[in-house]
Amino acid sequence: MPIQITMPALSPTMTEGKISKWLKAVGDTIKPGDVIAEIETDKATMEVESADEGVFGQIVVPEGTEGVQVGALIGYILAEGEKLGDIAAAKPAAAKPAAAAVPVAAESAKPAAAAPVATPVAAPAGGTRIFATPLARRLAAEAGIDLAGIAGTGPHGRIVQADVATAKASPRPAAAPVAKSASAPGPAAPAAVLTKDRVQSLAGGIAYDLQAHTSMRKAIARRLTESKQTIPHFYLTVDIELDALLDIRTKLNARADGNYKLSVNDFVIRAAAVALKRLPEANASWSDDGVLLWKSVDIAVAVAIDGGLITPIVKGADLKGIAAISNEMKDLGARAKAGKLKLEEFQGGTFSISNLGMFGIREFSAVINPPHGAILAVGAGEQRVIVKDGAPAVATVMSCTLSVDHRVIDGAIGANFLKIFKGLMEDPLGMLV
C-alpha cells in the first residue's frame, strides 16, 4: 500500500493550512527526516518532514492550495517495489482531486438530525476520508462539531467517542462549520455569515478590493473573537514614572560594550516576570477543572509582522537577566519578522505583553490571548506634568493597562500585580537582582 501523506497538525490551534511549496518531485527518493513540503499555518511557514522511506509517488493537493484540512490526504509515497498504479488501488473510492478544498456540498447534504442515518457520510473535505467511529460521527453531528477539526486518538488516528467529548468540552470556534450555521440550530450559533456581499450591502454598496484571508488573519479573528466572547475582561491602568529607569538604562547601555542594547520594553518584560514570580496568583489560567497556577513564568510578547502579529515567548523570564532577555527578544523579533520561528517559540506562554509605545499611543487596552490570564498593554513614555509634593513637576510617564480574565484573577490581585510592577519600574534596581 502506498503511504499516504496527510496534512499535519503543526500547532494545537491549526485546523487547516496552505501548501506553500512542494520540495520533492515525483520520483525523488525520500528518506525519513527529508523535508518534503512547506506548509503555511495560521502562525508561520513550517517545514514538513517525512517519517517514511520510499519514492515520492504523487502530489494530491497542488502547491498554493489553501484551506487544506488537517488530516487531509495531500500526497503519496511509494514503498519499495510499489508502482504508481498502486496508488489508484489505495485511493478511497470517494476521493477526488482536491482542487477546491471548501466542502461545497455541505449546504444541502446535512441530514435531518432526528432520523438516524444508516450510512453517515464520510465527509470528503479536501477529498479525503476522515476516520471516525460511527458513534463519534453521530455524537459530533448532534453537537454540531466538525470532525475535521478533531484530532483522533484511536487506532491509526481514528476519531473515537472520547475525542468528540474532549472537543465538545473545549470548543474551538474553528470547528464550527461555517456553511451549516444558516440552518443548524447548533449551540451558540454564530451570527449570520458575513459574506462579502452582505458586508458590502451593510456598507452601503460601495466598491472594494478583496484581500483574501491569510491563515494568520483567520487565526487572529478566531482566537480573539473567542477571547472576547468567552473571557470576562476587566481593565486596570497605572501611570509609571520612568526617569530613574531611563537613567539606569543609559548607564547600562554605556557599558554594554556591544554585548547588549537594552530597550524600555526589555525592562517591562523583566519587571512583569519578577512581579508574576512574586505574585503567583497572577500567573494563572482558567480551566473548567480549576485555576492552573503556572510553575513557569513564560512571557509572550506581541510582535507586529507583515500581515498580522505573532507572539514569541521569553520562557522562564523570571530566571533570566535583563541583558539575556534583551538579546533573546531581539533574536525572536528578527526571526518572527522573517517567519522563521519554531513552533515552540511562539506557542504557549502564561502572560502576554503588547507594547504600542513606539507608535506614540498613550494608553490602550488589549485583548487577552487565551489561555493567558492577563495581558499588559504598554503605552508610550512621554513627558507629562505631574503633581509632586504639592507642586507641578515634569516627569517621563508611561501608562500601562492590564486586561484581566476575571474568572482567574480578581481586581485586588490585578491591582497588587500592578503595584509590584510599578514599584519595580520606578525603582529598577529591584528588578536587577
Next chain:
Amino acid sequence: MAETSFDLIIVGGGPGGYVAAIRAAQLKLKVALVEREHLGGICLNWGCIPTKALLRSAEINHLLHRLDEFGLAASGTSFDLAKIVKRSRMVAGQLAGGVKHLLKKNKVTVFDGFGRLDGVAGGLRKLNVSKDGKAVADLTAKNVILATGARPRVLPGLEPDGKLVWTSKEAMIPEAMPKSLLVIGSGAIGIEFASFYRNLGAEVTVVEALDRILPVEDAEISALARKSFEKQGMKFHTSATVKELKRGKDSVLATIVAGEKTETITVDRVITAVGIVGNVEDIGLEGTTVRVERTHVVVDQYAFTGEPGVYAIGDLAGPPWLAHKASHEGVLAVEKIAGLPHLHPIDPLSIPGCTYCMPQIASVGLTEAKAVEQGHTVKVGHFPYIGNGKAIAMGETEGMIKTVFDAKTGALLGAHMIGAEVTELIQGYAVGRSLETTEAELIATVFPHPTLSEMMHESVLDAYQRVIHF
C-alpha cells in the same frame, strides 16, 4: 551467574503476567517473569480451562441422554469420573506446557520462586526471589508489574477443609461423585460447578445471599437461568445465607437462613464460591506507597499503583475477576511502560463475561437496570432462541438474546445472552462496542443464515421495532 538486571520484572505467570511478559518482549524490553507454582496461573491450571474440559464432558453426557430426540440410539452409556478428571488435568497440563514454550520463544527469563519487592536502589526497583525460604536471586528493573492473582475467599464457619467442604480446586478433582451437593454462591464459579454436578446426577442446592442468582447479569437473564436450572432439578435459596456447616464423617449438615426462615439440609459435599481475595500478602508492599483496599491493590486507569515503577494487574488489581481483563491490563501496563502513544484505558463496559453452565450465559456492557440508573433513555431488544432456525435444528430452543441501546445516540450499551453457544457469540457485540458501533452498523451487517448469530441481528432489529422473525 544468571542475568539479574532487567527492564521489567513481572511477578506472577497467570494470564495477566505471562501475556504482559510476551508483549514486553515484543516491544524489545528485557523481561523477567517470576512464578511460584505453575505457569498459566489459576486460569490455566485450576480455573477457566480445566473446568471447561469438565463441562464439555457434562455437555456430551447431556446429549447422550437426548439421543433418541435426534434419532440415535446407544445402550449402556455411562461415565467414568476418574477419566473425566484425568482428561481435564491433561488439558491443563498441555496448555501450561504451551505457555512455557511461548515464554522461551520470546526470550522471557523465567524465575521459579516467590517474588517480593525489596526497595529501591539507584532509581531501580529491587526484587528478591526465594524458593522454600531460600534466596534464589536478587533482581533489579526500572519497572515491576505485580500479577499475583487471587484465591478463594474464606468465610468464617464455612472454611474449606479439602474433604467435605471444597473450594473450586477440590471441586475440579473429585474422587467420587457426590450424591448431593450444596453450592454457596451463585456467581460464575458456583453456577458452573452446580451445572457440572447436576448434569452428572448430583442433587444440587445453591445458596445466594443476594435476591437473584448470577447477580451481576441482567435481571431477565438471571430469571431465565433460574427457571432453566430449576427445570433441570436444581434447588435455589436466594436472599439466603449458610449459617453453619456441621461436618460429619462423610456428610455435612448445613443450616440455611433466609430472613425468618431457617432450614437444615444434609449434603455429601459443599462447594464454597463466595468470591476471591487478592494475593497481597508478603509481596513487599510494606514500605511502599501502594494502597490496598479490600484485599486489592489500588491502581489508576493504566494499572499504575502510584509507587514509582510499580504496576498491578489482573485479579490483584480488583474486579472484574476475569482472565481476559488481566491479559488486557497486562498489555496496557506494558505499553504504558514502553511509552507507546495514544493508549486508551480499558473500558470496563467492553469486557465481556461468560458463564459456561447449561444453558450458557454471556454479557457485555450495562444491564438494562444499570443503563437506566445511569440516566440513559434506553431502547431494548429481545430475541428468543425458539425463533431461530439453527437453534431449532440443533435442538437448542432455550435461550434469549437481549440488547440495550442508548435511545439518543444509538450506542450499544449492553448485550445479554443466555442459550447454546452464547459464550462464542458475545465477541460480536464486544467488537461492536470497541469499534463504537451504533445500531445502524449492526442493522447494516449481513449475518449468515442459518446461524445462531442471526439472533444477534434480530435482537438489534427488535430494539428498533424492526424484528423480522418474531
